[in-house]
Amino acid sequence: MFPAMSELYHNRILELAAGIPNTGDLDGAEGSVLKVSRVCGSTVKVDLTLDAAGEKIAAIAVDPKACALGQAATSILAEHAVGARVEEVIAARDALKAMLKEGGPPPEGRFWELRHLEPVADYPPRQTSTLLAFEAAVAAIEEVLAKRREKQEAAG
Template sequence: MSEPLYNTRILRLAAEIPHFGRLDEPMGTARKVSPVCGSRVDADVDLDDEGRISRFAQEVRACALGQASSSLLGARVVGMSAAELRSAETALRRFLAEGDALPANWSELEIFAPARPHKARHASLLLAFEAAAAAAESAAANRAA
């Protein structure tokens, strides 16, 4: 018997999204929208002198899976670089689509294993990672300009 797509842990994560809201005058911002379901994540970031996220905010309008993904990302995004965020996004994408193993430092994303056969849910699960990485890349580009 397969695991349920939604479970208590996912629902708890969805209800406790860290850094919910928006930043005033962020260095970088990005909006990502799922064309499949309309879920949306807006991410705002400020970077420190090393190009790592020093402040982060996210506004999430998504299903419980997208909210849970945003929660897991939000719990550890401060201190990450754009490259690290892109790497995490790629790892989650491959985990969902191809069943690749997750890196040890993102093992908590294993909770989304029941979503693998539900390809329409993958976009929502990836939104937070895509938005945070794009916002960090935008901030870095704004700094370099």
């Protein structure tokens, strides 16, 4: 039995979706990834740069064209990503995916507000759009690190 739709779109989800920080394009982005949900057509683009060591997110910009659930997840990412260690973002993506698809516990740490999306676990068609922002962020991080490795290898 599915929970009521009002459980999915409760006030905090709507607040997060309405107040997404760091929107638009990031000038000088090192990585830029657009993820698309084939299920519903939602998209989220994430631009980011990493610090010199490649360990933390230095800047981020997001461009979500998604439902309130995808926008809420994007809002949480955009609010807390700057200063986050690469491993934190990957762990948050993995925990979010496990929460939605395997009944795992909500993410902890700086991305703890993803817990508000726990009811999405009961709505498989909504899971992909909810994951888009974190999938795009991890792919953008991987893109930056790959470009930096290629540049280092080419340099010597």
